[in-house]
Amino acid sequence: MKTKTTLETETFEEVVARRIERRSFLKGMLAAVPVMVVSAGSLGNASQVVGQARNKAVNSAVNASGTLTFKPIGLDRLDAVKVPQNYVSNTLLRWGDPILNGAPAFDISNQTKQTQSQQFGYNCDFVAYFPLEVTFPLKEGEEIAVSNRGILTVNHEYVNPELMFPGYTGGAPTLSQAEVTIAAHGMSVVEIQRTNGVWSYIQNSSYNRRITGETPMQFTGAAAGDDLLKTTDDPTGTQVLGMFNNCGGGFTPWGTVLTAEENFNQYFGNRNAIPDSDPRKAIHARYGLPTGASELKYETFFPRFNLATNPNEAFRFGWIVEIDPYNPNWTPKKRTALGRFKHEAATVTKSADNRAVVYTGDDERFDYMYKFVSRNPISPVREENFDILDSGTLYVAKFNDDGTGTWIPLVAGQGALSGWTQAQILINTRGAGDAVGATKMDRPEDIERNPVNGKVYAAFTNNTQRGTTGLPGTNAANPRPVNRHGHIIEILENNNDAGAGSFTWEIFMLCGNPRNLGDRTYFAGLNSVTARRFVSPLSCPDNISFDSSGNLWIATDGMPSNLPGNDGIFAVATEGAERGIVKQFLSSVIGCETAGLFITQDDRTLFVTIQHPGEGTTLANPSSRFPDYNQQMPPRPSVVVITKTNGSPIIGS
Ligand code: FEO
Numbered sequence: 238m239k240t241k242t243t244l245e246t247e248t249f250e251e252v253v254a255r256r257i258e259r260r261s262f263l264k265g266m267l268a269a270v271p272v273m274v275v276s277a278g279s280l281g282n283a284s285q286v287v288g289q290a291r292n293k294a295v296n297s298a299v300n301a302s303g304t305l306t307f308k309p310i311g312l313d314r315l316d317a318v319k320v321p322q323n324y325v326s327n328t329l330l331r332w333g334d335p336i337l338n339g340a341p342a343f344d345i346s347n348q349t350k351q352t353q354s355q356q357f358g359y360n361c362d363f364v365a366y367f368p369l370e371v372t373f374p375l376k377e378g379e380e381i382a383v384s385n386r387g388i389l390t391v392n393h394e395y396v397n398p399e400l401m402f403p404g405y406t407g408g409a410p411t412l413s414q415a416e417v418t419i420a421a422h423g424m425s426v427v428e429i430q431r432t433n434g435v436w437s438y439i440q441n442s443s444y445n446r447r448i449t450g451e452t453p454m455q456f457t458g459a460a461a462g463d464d465l466l467k468t469t470d471d472p473t474g475t476q477v478l479g480m481f482n483n484c485g486g487g488f489t490p491w492g493t494v495l496t497a498e499e500n501f502n503q504y505f506g507n508r509n510a511i512p513d514s515d516p517r518k519a520i521h522a523r524y525g526l527p528t529g530a531s532e533l534k535y536e537t538f539f540p541r542f543n544l545a546t547n548p549n550e551a552f553r554f555g556w557i558v559e560i561d562p563y564n565p566n567w568t569p570k571k572r573t574a575l576g577r578f579k580h581e582a583a584t585v586t587k588s589a590d591n592r593a594v595v596y597t598g599d600d601e602r603f604d605y606m607y608k609f610v611s612r613n614p615i616s617p618v619r620e621e622n623f624d625i626l627d628s629g630t631l632y633v634a635k636f637n638d639d640g641t642g643t644w645i646p647l648v649a650g651q652g653a654l655s656g657w658t659q660a661q662i663l664i665n666t667r668g669a670g671d672a673v674g675a676t677k678m679d680r681p682e683d684i685e686r687n688p689v690n691g692k693v694y695a696a697f698t699n700n701t702q703r704g705t706t707g708l709p710g711t712n713a714a715n716p717r718p719v720n721r722h723g724h725i726i727e728i729l730e731n732n733n734d735a736g737a738g739s740f741t742w743e744i745f746m747l748c749g750n751p752r753n754l755g756d757r758t759y760f761a762g763l764n765s766v767t768a769r770r771f772v773s774p775l776s777c778p779d780n781i782s783f784d785s786s787g788n789l790w791i792a793t794d795g796m797p798s799n800l801p802g803n804d805g806i807f808a809v810a811t812e813g814a815e816r817g818i819v820k821q822f823l824s825s826v827i828g829c830e831t832a833g834l835f836i837t838q839d840d841r842t843l844f845v846t847i848q849h850p851g852e853g854t855t856l857a858n859p860s861s862r863f864p865d866y867n868q869q870m871p872p873r874p875s876v877v878v879i880t881k882t883n884g885s886p887i888i889g890s
């Protein structure tokens with residue numbers, strides 16, 4: 238018998254109608270608008286109804302000057318970083334650039350573990366800027382002054398060996414190639430300076446550091462020392478070598494960086510060698526570890542990556558790692574209290590009673606969104622915060638269809654977790670989320686708090702399996718079946734307190750092309766006429782960031798498969814008459830994603846990471862030659878710096 242999917246039981250129009258009802262209930266704004274029965278294919282009308290309450294203001298103000306005054310660019314397929322008129326893009330750091338004292342210059346034909354360990358790594362992702370000449374934590378109301386010297390921390394998420402090594406044979410690396418790629422992971426910590434408005438990096442700075450897949454790290458928090466973290470190499474379960482697949486991240490009020498291990502599963506091989514009777518096998522399956530050989534074949538050279546002989550090593554990855562960028566000798570800490578999953582983002586904010594709150598998501602189809610709230614308040618003494626993320630409560634989000642939501646605590650002995658230890662919850666966090674009935678989301682990516690209105694914005698990049706046969710159907714928080722374009726949810730914690738146990742939420746944006754009815758887009762209540770006229774099409778929101786005026790900046794990952802343009806950066810107002818009007822700010826190069834973005838506190842600099850340029854092709858004939866556009870040079874993942882040509886802030890006139 239054919240299974241009836243949610244696709245068939247609930248139409249998108251019905252979901253939208255429910256949203257209209259909820260908005261009416263919550264805000265009283267649409268009380269006069271009848272909840273219409275929207276006929277199939279008339280989504281444009283539905284969007285129009287949702288937006289009616291604000292039409293007047295929007296229509297009269299779309300041309301007024303707001304803070305986002307740049308002239309939007311359009312979709313573009315050129316192999317070039319394109320920005321609006323009066324802005325300029327410069328490359329600051331490239332894969333292979335020498336970072337440490339004595340590091341050799343980049344030479345693609347002479348790569349070793351040693352050279353790569355001293356050079357800028359591959360596939361840069363999350364980027365954060367830490368000013369020098371500032372004392373953390375900042376006092377209430379204190380802002381970081383315009384800073385011309387700082388430290389950049391840059392994640393190196395993964396590798397594309399087919400674009401790194403001449404003559405690379407897919408799926409069959411040599412030992413030396415495997416060693417180089419392990420060294421190309423992790424993080425670079427690099428001092429940079431601004432001279433006459435131009436940023437450059439300082440080779441040999443004493444702050445500079447390379448953290449790789451082999452850097453010694455420590456486990457802290459309730460899971461540290463648990464049996465599942467013990468291996469032959471580390472019988473204490475407290476020490477581990479390296480971090481992998483560091484994607485998103487965050488920075489703390491006490492001036493450390495948090496970096497998020499995401500798709501760690503891909504580095505391990507041979508799950509099927511574990512007997513079915515061993516409960517570890519099911520956990521590894523829930524986390525998607527390969528049944529046979531891995532793509533990078535590390536397990537053939539290094540036993541720790543072989544699940545057949547080392548079934549616990551994989552439990553030592555998938556964590557949030559804290560690093561002090563101001564101290565190159567600091568041992569990185571894997572903070573187990575924040576749970577283990579394919580971490581995307583680690584955005585830190587403060588609760589009303591000054592505790593540290595960390596928002597983090599699990600970037601998998603049908604997985605969950607989380608937050609951690611520390612037990613202790615943030616101390617005015619910087620070093621006293623170095624253990625603050627080890628004690629507290631991890632929560633998982635439940636989004637109710639009526640626009641309310643609950644943070645369900647993941648605490649041993651409570652409710653559905655009565656038979657669990659806290660270490661089990663932290664190591665098999667997905668299983669704990671399953672047990673308590675958290676809401677299955679469309680791939681949680683970045684989560685950020687708006688510095689102006691305090692609301693929390695979460696990007697869900699896409700989920701083309703939503704509502705397909707045998708898989709979960711739509712819910713109000715994930716309203717589109719076969720969600721190709723992704724969406725953004727706007728969350729208001731109760732009393733605007735990040736420490737709250739419940740929240741209200743609404744869809745901020747259903748991405749896509751507003752000119753294409755089939756995309757079923759929604760842009761913060763704009764009516765369809767306004768959206769078609771003024772909104773830049775975008776797809777697959779990933780990393781997000783705010784400028785100081787509370788405009789949301791969105792980097793995309795996956796545009797070309799859905800829209801005729803390279804990935805890019807888009808900005809959108811979250812308040813006021815221009816709320817919802819998306820404007821394209823940057824178009825990136827061929828085959829890349831615009832992975833990380835960071836706006837400095839003075840709004841004058843936007844750092845952007847260009848990850849995997851040329852992906853999908855090989856070194857013999859790459860689709861991108863960014864950033865050097867030299868036939869002798871490969872495409873190189875890089876950090877670029879966007880400034881206004883006159884040096885003024887990138888927002889405003
Ligand atoms: Fe590495 Fe979730 O993007």
Ligand code: CA
Nearest residue numbers: 484485779780
């Ligand atoms: Ca990401």
Ligand code: CA
Nearest residue numbers: 682698779794
């Ligand atoms: Ca992504």
